[in-house]
Amino acid sequence: MSFTQYTKKIALVDCNSFYVSCERLFNPKIRKKPVVVLSNNDGCIISRSTEAKALGIKMGEPYFKEKDIIVKNNVQVFSSNYSLYGDMSRRVMRTLKRFNSGIEVYSIDEAFLDLSNFSDDEIEEVGKEIRTTVLQWTGIPTSIGIAKTKTLSKVANHIAKKKQSGVVSLIGIQNIDPILEKVEINDVWGVGRQLTKFYHKNGIYNAKQLKNKSNTWVKKSSNVLSSRTAMELRGISCIDLETTSSKRKSCVVSRSFGKRVESFQELKEAVVGYALNASEKIRSESLATKTITIFIRTSPFQNRFGYYSNSKTIDLPISTNNSIEIVKAVICGLKVIFKNGYRYQKAGVMLSHLSDSTNSKNLFSSEKDEKINNLMKSIDDTNYRYGRSTLSLASAGVHKKYNLKREYSSKIDTADFHSLPTIKTI
DNA sequence: TCTGGGGTCCTAGGACCC
DNA sequence: TCTGGGGTCCTAGGACCC
Numbered sequence: 001m002s003f004t005q006y007t008k009k010i011a012l013v014d015c016n017s018f019y020v021s022c023e024r025l026f027n028p029k030i031r032k033k034p035v036v037v038l039s040n041n042d043g044c045i046i047s048r049s050t051e052a053k054a055l056g057i058k059m060g061e062p063y064f065k066e067k068d069i070i071v072k073n074n075v076q077v078f079s080s081n082y083s084l085y086g087d088m089s090r091r092v093m094r095t096l097k098r099f100n101s102g103i104e105v106y107s108i109d110e111a112f113l114d115l116s117n118f119s120d121d122e123i124e125e126v127g128k129e130i131r132t133t134v135l136q137w138t139g140i141p142t143s144i145g146i147a148k149t150k151t152l153s154k155v156a157n158h159i160a161k162k163k164q165s166g167v168v169s170l171i172g173i174q175n176i177d178p179i180l181e182k183v184e185i186n187d188v189w190g191v192g193r194q195l196t197k198f199y200h201k202n203g204i205y206n207a208k209q210l211k212n213k214s215n216t217w218v219k220k221s222s223n224v225l226s227s228r229t230a231m232e233l234r235g236i237s238c239i240d241l242e243t244t245s246s247k248r249k250s251c252v253v254s255r256s257f258g259k260r261v262e263s264f265q266e267l268k269e270a271v272v273g274y275a276l277n278a279s280e281k282i283r284s285e286s287l288a289t290k291t292i293t294i295f296i297r298t299s300p301f302q303n304r305f306g307y308y309s310n311s312k313t314i315d316l317p318i319s320t321n322n323s324i325e326i327v328k329a330v331i332c333g334l335k336v337i338f339k340n341g342y343r344y345q346k347a348g349v350m351l352s353h354l355s356d357s358t359n360s361k362n363l364f365s366s367e368k369d370e371k372i373n374n375l376m377k378s379i380d381d382t383n384y385r386y387g388r389s390t391l392s393l394a395s396a397g398v399h400k401k402y403n404l405k406r407e408y409s410s411k412i413d414t415a416d417f418h419s420l421p422t423i424k425t426i
Numbered sequence: 427t428c429t430g431g432g433g434t435c436c437t438a439g440g441a442c443c444c
Numbered sequence: 445t446c447t448g449g450g451g452t453c454c455t456a457g458g459a460c461c462c
Contacts (some may be wrong), residue, residue: 035450038448039447039448039449040448040449041446041447041448042446043448044445044447045447046448046449050442059447060447061447061460062446062447063447064447065447065448067446067447071454075435080448089453106443106444107443107451108444110444130430173437189442189443190442190443191442192441192442193441193442194440194441194442195441196444223454223455224454225442225453225454235462248451248452249451249452250450250451250452251450251451252449252450252451253447253450254449254450255448255449256447256449298445300447301446301447302445302446302447345447346448348449405446
């Protein structure tokens with residue numbers, strides 16, 4: 001006699017080489033070819049097709065270091081196009097939501113799904129159906145791992161990546177030790193470079209060894225996060241699915257420059273621009289900031305001209321999301337930390353201690369605040385309709401020689417009518 | 427020259443993730 | 445010549461209090 005089992009089931013859906021897959025959607029010619037996508041400023045390689053991986057091109061490597069291999073093998077290169085990737089991501093997530101409301105969108109190309117309401121017997125088929133549907137509706141190939149905990153579903157996903165079917169379930173397997181034994185410790189979710197070093201020193205080289213270590217040892221010699229990871233490998237769920245999206249706690253806008261920047265004026269224009277972007281972002285999420293940090297630095301890789309990095313944090317008496325106030329603080333901070341004679345490579349603005357702005361009326365609110373809020377709102381509306389920075393502040397400048405390098409952009413944007421791919425008929 | 431014990435709160439920096 | 449950007453959480457240690 002057998003009866004249907006309904007154990008806890010978490011699926012991790014992960015888009016394969018997501019940015020590359022997005023570029024391939026509208027460019028069939030590069031479907032079977034090696035392709036890479038570069039980070040901002042065409043700096044590093046951040047997405048690789050399987051063909052590119054096979055050539056030995058490494059993740060996160062500077063583009064110029066791999067250029068020889070790239071040219072020799074005619075690898076297709078793209079600058080990143082976040083507008084396109086963001087839009088495709090939303091389509092994938094919308095498709096996933098149809099299968100279950102219990103979904104945690106974990107990153108631009110990953111989501112955890114609670115599939116506990118499906119029986120043990122049918123779960124692998126459900127995974128395959130999800131994969132097929134996402135591929136059909138969005139054109140994006142995915143890998144799906146299913147297991148009792150988030151950490152184990154990551155393991156399953158890791159294995160699924162190398163499988164033809166793209167779906168791996170660990171549900172119903174009595175002894176998963178032989179599987180975990182083949183997973184290197186640094187491939188376990190939550191184990192980074194430092195922990196890998198530490199585990200190696202203690203004779204732990206794979207997931208099985210960590211799983212079978214005593215919990216007290218892990219907790220005492222490392223920390224709670226590590227012990228949670230170990231528990232999850234044992235099939236005991238410690239990291240919950242976060243299905244309700246909570247408001248963020250900080251907001252950063254930072255960029256590397258396309259060219260080194262030396263003058264205060266240019267640096268100021270750049271950080272004012274970042275401050276405006278950040279302000280707009282938090283306004284769009286009905287948040288206000290109480291702490292503003294501005295940072296600048298020269299390149300950490302070339303210290304021929306000396307390395308300099310500094311930041312200034314400014315605490316406001318009252319939370320705000322008013323661009324003018326935020327820009328004022330940022331310029332103030334920049335004046336404190338700016339030093340002449342350096343070739344700056346990067347700058348950024350961080351807004352933290354964010355709180356809900358909808359109930360932020362306080363003792364000092366006035367009619368003037370009301371007017372400023374209305375001004376901000378009309379600036380945001382105009383920029384939304386006519387494109388970012390249609391309306392800006394004079395201090396943000398107009399020349400922007402330091403702007404990003406983006407030499408290989410596909411310029412396709414499915415979220416912008418004017419940048420949709422066109423079909424030519426002869 | 428000697429100089430307690432214990433609690434809370436905050437922050438900077440580190441480690442991790444994608 | 446050229447090395448991304450944006451998050452979260454934890455912890456140790458300092459400041460402060462009685």
